[in-house]
Each structure stands twice: as C-alpha cells, then as structure tokens.
Amino acid sequence: MAIRLGQLIEQLGGSLHGDPDFLVQKISPLETATPSSLAFLSNPLYRSQLATTQAGCVIVSPEMQSSVPAGSACIVSSNPYLYFAKVTQFWRQQQVAADRDALVHPSAVVHPQAVVHPTARIGPLCVVEAGARVGAHSWLKSRVTVGEQCQVGERCILHSGVVIGADGFGFAPHADGWVKIEQLGAVRIGNDVEIGANTSIDRGALADTVIEDGVKLDNQIQIGHNCHIGAHTAMAGCVGVAGSAKIGKHCTFGGAAMILGHLTIADNVHISSGSLVSRSISEPGQYTGFYPLAKNADWEKTAAIVRNLGTMREKLRQLEKITKNKE
Amino acid sequence: MAIRLGQLIEQLGGSLHGDPDFLVQKISPLETATPSSLAFLSNPLYRSQLATTQAGCVIVSPEMQSSVPAGSACIVSSNPYLYFAKVTQFWRQQQVAADRDALVHPSAVVHPQAVVHPTARIGPLCVVEAGARVGAHSWLKSRVTVGEQCQVGERCILHSGVVIGADGFGFAPHADGWVKIEQLGAVRIGNDVEIGANTSIDRGALADTVIEDGVKLDNQIQIGHNCHIGAHTAMAGCVGVAGSAKIGKHCTFGGAAMILGHLTIADNVHISSGSLVSRSISEPGQYTGFYPLAKNADWEKTAAIVRNLGTMREKLRQLEKITKNKE
C-alpha cells in the first residue's frame, strides 16, 4: 500500500514542504525510518533523532521545521502527535476498504431479541444476548460477549475476549455459606469507548454499571458492579476497580492500579501504576503508592526495618526525651 | 414485571407491615427508590437514608422498624441483607421462567465423551472437553471452557471467558531452555461454586487442583496448578494464587491480593486488597501489606527514605551510643 503526500494534506490539512507526489510506503519511528517512510517528531526529547533520520517525510511542529534534514520532506502541524494519529487512521481505512464483508460474522451468536445497528460489526464467535444493544459503527472483534440488556454506544471498539455484563460479585453471608444476590442491573456504555482484550465489566446489582463517552480501557481490566466511570477517563492494562466506585472525568490510571469499592474519585485525578487507592480522592493531581524496587538483599533489609518502624520511632522518642531533659 | 408483597412473604417468610396486594415493580437502593420500589436497610450506617426514602416498601431488622417512614410498608426480618438476597433470586426466577429454552446451546462444542447432567445449562460457544463432567443445575454462561477430565459440581455458575483446566505452569530448567512438564492432573470443583468472568483455574501437575464447595471467585482471577481452596472461601477480582497453595475454609481475599506458591493459609484468614502473602499463615485474622497512597510528591519523598532506611537506623544507633555514653 502507498499513499501520496498530497493525498494526506487534502484529507488532514497541515502544510507540506516537499513533493506532493512522494509516495509514503510505510509509517515508521524516526530511528528505523527509511527513505520510503513517513515519521513524526512529537516529543522534543527525541529531537536528536531528527538530525539522523532516513525518513522520506517527517511530521513536525513549526518550531522543529528548521531541524528537518535537507533530504527529507516535512508536514508542519501544530500538534504532530495528533496529526500522526489521524494518519494512522487514514492508513487503516485504506487498508480495510477492500475487505469489509459481512458485518455480522456467520459464526456469531446474536439473540433474536438483541438490537444490533445495521452499521455495527460483530466479529467471529461473539455472543450478543437478549435485549442487548450495539450502536452505530461499533465493532466487536472476535469472541466478545455482550450480556442481556447491556448497551454499547456508537463508534465503540470491543477487543477479543471482552465480557460485558457478567454478574457482579454479590453475596449475603449466611451460616451455611454465601447466598447469591442476583444482579438485576445491566451495563451502559457510552459512545467512542474502546475496551481492551479480556477485559470484563460487571452488570450492576440493582442499577446499571455506567461507562461514559470516550472512556478508554486497556486489556485485562476488571470493573466491578455499579461502578460509574466518567467521560474520557483512561485506564492502562491490569487495572482493577472494585464495586460501586465512582470515578470522575479525564482521569488516568497507570497499569495495575487498584481502586477499592464505594470510593469517589474526582475529575482529573491521575493514579500511578501499581498504586492501590484505598480512600476517596477529592482533589485533582497525581497520586502514587508502591514499594520502591531494590536489589533483593537491599529490599530484605529495608522491609525488615519497615516491619519494625514502631520500635524505631519509640527509640527516637526516648532519645528526644533524654536530650530534652539535658537541655 | 411486578410481584405482590404477599407473594414474597409466602415464598420467603418475614412479617409484613403493609398491604399484601402492593405491587413491587422494581428493587432499588434506598436513596434512589420510588413509590413502586422495594428497598432494604442492612447497614445501620445508612439509617439516615431510611427517613427520607421514597420506597413503597423497605426490608428492615426489628430494631429499625420504628424508623420506617409512615407512608412506606415494611418487611421485618432478622437478617435484612440475606432477605434481600433471596428477593433478588425470586425476582430473577420470575424473569427467566419464560425464556428457558435449549439447555445446551447448539453452538456449544460438547465432546461426546463429556458427561453433562440433563439439568445443566451450557451456553453459546462453550467448550466441554473429553471426560469432563458438569453436575446438576450448573450453568456455564457463554464462552466457557471446561478442559479434559475436569469436574464441575452441582449448582455452579461459570461466567463468560472462564477457563478450567489449562495446563499448569511447569517446566524443568535445561541448558537449552525450559522443558515442559506435562500436566497430568485435572481440576475438581465442588458444589455451589461461582466463578467470575475471564478467571482461569489450572489443572494439577500430577494430582488435581481442588476447589471445595461454596467457593466464590470473582473476575480475572488466576488459580495455579495443585492449589486447594477450602469451602466457602471468597476471592475478589484480580486475585492471583500461585501453584500448590493450600488455602483454608471461610477465608476472604480482597481485590488483587496475591498468594505465593506452596503456602498454607489457615481457615478464617482475611487478606486485604493489594496485599502479597509471602509466607504461610497459621493464625486466623486480618492481614495487610500495601504501600499507602499519597500525593506523588509526598510519595517520592517517603519512597526515597524507605530506600535508605538502613542508613537512618544506623544514624539512630550512633545517637543512642553517644547519648548512652554520656549518661
């Protein structure tokens, strides 16, 4: 596949400095680019790679334009990373234009009482249960389950292995063991939501679990019942959110962050990878809590001290008392 | 759907204060209940919600009965949360009574040498392999795999994406790399076990991995080969249990707790979310171990000190020595 630079400019804007008939044959990182590649520079940290790149054309900001090597064309854009994102989308569209066939794969199991928009794609071996809805232009990749009564909005992408609407984890304790609380709610997913491979979102106990517009969830994520996740919040892989957590808009969660149940997280909160959120957060900002990595022998030493910090503090108090008495 | 209050009392007991012909049209939390809702109050912490609820009827304990608003009916039960659990089950039964069709979905792949009880339900696109057994009234939701020779007891629920009986992770080191140890055991699951979406339980290396009666596992859980999990133990989402761990009865594990291999955990042990269990536990109780969350700047400060706790302790010892010498 190849795309003319002129075609890109027509579609996506930006100003081109170079030959509009130059054929882009691939999109590459700056450092591995070849003369037939289109590359981009977004982070000024990688500026040094610009000087030595072999790329036939580079997407740059106005400030970087003067640093583009003499032999390379460039596209100048105020936001090169966003421009690059749009190039990948255009590239993908050209690729798939040919092989769009049946929108609902014959191997998918779609319940007669499910409502799938005529423009939605349901991939091989997916299950869409009774009363479920899949909105316009949404795409369930292979082996996705959308459970009874659950709703998926428009332009969503659900990757393979996703499970929407399994039962929330609800049991009443009883002398003979746990008594199941039937989960009578569903899951409501807004528009432009993307959900990664093998991620699961449980249905609510009584009301619905809600994922607002523009939320992006990576792979292997667990969202408990009754959660509410605000618009445009993004979570990296392996994150877990316990039941009934209410998470604001425009938040980000690093990989394997964990959020306990019934907490409220404000808008614009950013949680670092590997951090456990054990209390509600009302103030925007970056929050962190993981034990620093060390050579094992060093960790053993500090961990032993951590276990006995109470003793250490006591000794310090004794010393303070003695020293104060002497003054 | 609607259920008469009188019908509930007939089925589930409890004493009704109100009109038995009142029609419950939904089950709701106290705070969002409407005049057609049935709600419940279990945790006295939420007592204040009782005063202002719009619920047509509330399930309460005898102590709370006097606080029910004048306009609302109430059902008095010694264990309102358990009563509520049973109401959800009754509600679900009425819902599904109509749409029970084929017990084994035609898209499921059930090996001719598998033994599925005639009352068990096997959902769409499930796989039940040779020699596997599924007991009476058990339900495999969509896209579940039960591997060769593995057994699922009675009244179990396995949610979508569950994998029972993948190979345990066993390799012998060798100069040329890892040599696979074929996993010759299976998985044996007792009665009344529920297993959440995308959870996996590996088959044993030689003997079987065993999950006893009444165990409840949430989503995205990993149980390694040869584990033995005692009756009525419950694990929240994203928990991992390494191979050959032996876990007692009536334990609970918070989300993302991790248990190392070859450990023994006593009955009635409770592990907090995000905690790593690195040694056997012989005494019942609550155990915790996660780094407390802080604003990132504060965490950076304390983490730097944690890395150097050895130095801090040394300084403290020096001071103690000096102070002692002076006395």
Place this chain on the structure above:
Amino acid sequence: MAIRLGQLIEQLGGSLHGDPDFLVQKISPLETATPSSLAFLSNPLYRSQLATTQAGCVIVSPEMQSSVPAGSACIVSSNPYLYFAKVTQFWRQQQVAADRDALVHPSAVVHPQAVVHPTARIGPLCVVEAGARVGAHSWLKSRVTVGEQCQVGERCILHSGVVIGADGFGFAPHADGWVKIEQLGAVRIGNDVEIGANTSIDRGALADTVIEDGVKLDNQIQIGHNCHIGAHTAMAGCVGVAGSAKIGKHCTFGGAAMILGHLTIADNVHISSGSLVSRSISEPGQYTGFYPLAKNADWEKTAAIVRNLGTMREKLRQLEKITKNKE
C-alpha cells in the same frame, strides 16, 4: 494406562535398578505415591520423604541412590527433575496417541488468507484472522484468537482464551478526548513458546511486538504493544508489561510483577512476585519491591509511620545537630 519401566529407559535413558517389567500405573508426588506409582526426588529438602515413600519406583540423582527404600526400584539420572519432565511428556504422548482426530476443529474460524501449517492443531472455537500464520506442530487450544498478520512459530502452545494481536493502547490527547492511533504493527512469536489461559499480547503501533524463542508465559498476563521479550524468559501469572518495554533473555518474573513502559531489562534479571519495575535494569540479579505483609493492626501502625517518614527523618536530624553541638 501403564508403561513398563524398561520402555521408559529405552526412550529416555538413565540407569534402572529394578525390574524392567514393572508396570508404572501413575506418576505421583513422593508423599502420596503408592506401590504402582513412579515418583521423583529432585530437591534435597524433600529427602526425608524418600525414606517413607510407598512409590514402586523413584527417579533420583546418583547421590540419593543409597537412600532409596529397599522395596522400591529406582532410575538414576544426573538431573531427576528434567528426567521427570520427559516422563510426563512420554506419558502424555501415549495418552493422546489414540484421540488425535481432525487437526483443525470444524468450529474454528480460520480465514482463507491465514496460513496454518498442516501439522498445527487449531482447537474448537478458535479464530485465526487474515494473513496470520501458525507454524508446524503448534497447538491452539480452544477459544484462542490470533489476529491479522500475526505469526506464531513452531511447537508453540496457546491455551484457551489467549488473544494475540488486539490493538495496542495508543491514543493522542485532544481537546475533545482521546484520538485513536491505529495499531499498524503485528505480533511475531518465535518457536517453542507457551502462552497461558486468558493472556493477551497486543500488536505493535508501527513495528511488531516480538516474543522470542522459548519464552513461557503463564495465565492472565498482559503484554503491551511494541514489547520485545528475549528468548527463554519466563513470566508467572498476572504479570503486566507496559508498552515498548525491552526485556532480555533468560529473565524470570514472579506472579503479578509489573513492568512499566519504555524500560530496558538486561538478560538474567529476576523480578520477585508483586514487584513493580519502574526503571531500567542493566545488571543481572534478583530485584524485589513489595510491602511486607503484617497483621492488619500492625500494618496500620507502620503504614502511618511510612506516611510520615519525612517528619521522623527531620527529628533525627535535629537530634544529630543537638548532640553534635554538645560534643
């Protein structure tokens, strides 16, 4: 099933002390072995079990031979654990020799433009997409997805629920929300790779995600886009690797270890369970970082001190100053 001891020696070598016509009817751990069992002793820690074992035959090292009970046969091998691994493989071969039927299960969805080697097995309800390749003698268990253009080498095993080639998690921030970066790379998996249940490996953004020969991944693992994992590296369950991490050869990762993005990890690095790797590691060795487990009350005490370690250090500095001034 039963295997003659003499047959094992013919196939796998080793020297037999006992009757070659003895029939092994099962393979068992030393402690639960019966007179018809073959067992093995690898770790000298379990030597005491050798004295009391009921096993009909035991695989031992030359040093242990003298400790084998009088009634038991033994196979002497310089590496009993490796020998045991090979026995399990031979056992499995005999078991499955009979029931090899169709290599590509009729319920699998294999795209006409996928290339599956004639010796590869594609299990029930798998999906192999356009342009994907599966090499000789590789085995996709049930419900595995191999995405477009992704390659699986020879003699690989992919367990149920595995997703190869879902989109990496890439978005450009924009005032209106996140703009998707189409993931134009694929996944390339070498030979002799094993991948556990419900594990996912994302396709690269531009170049490919690469898993080298002999890598072993357990269940519920997440590998982000553009990662490169060196040969013979092994990862236990629930590990997460963020995007663009470059991991060396012969590394091991304990369960639930997490590796942040864009890091470089040298060969022969070993990360303990539950540890977050937040910086590149250039030196081989064992690294650890998790908060030590304690009774909850003790943890609450030490966690409170950890939160205020800055204050504690300040007090220590004050004391040092005072003490020094007095000297």
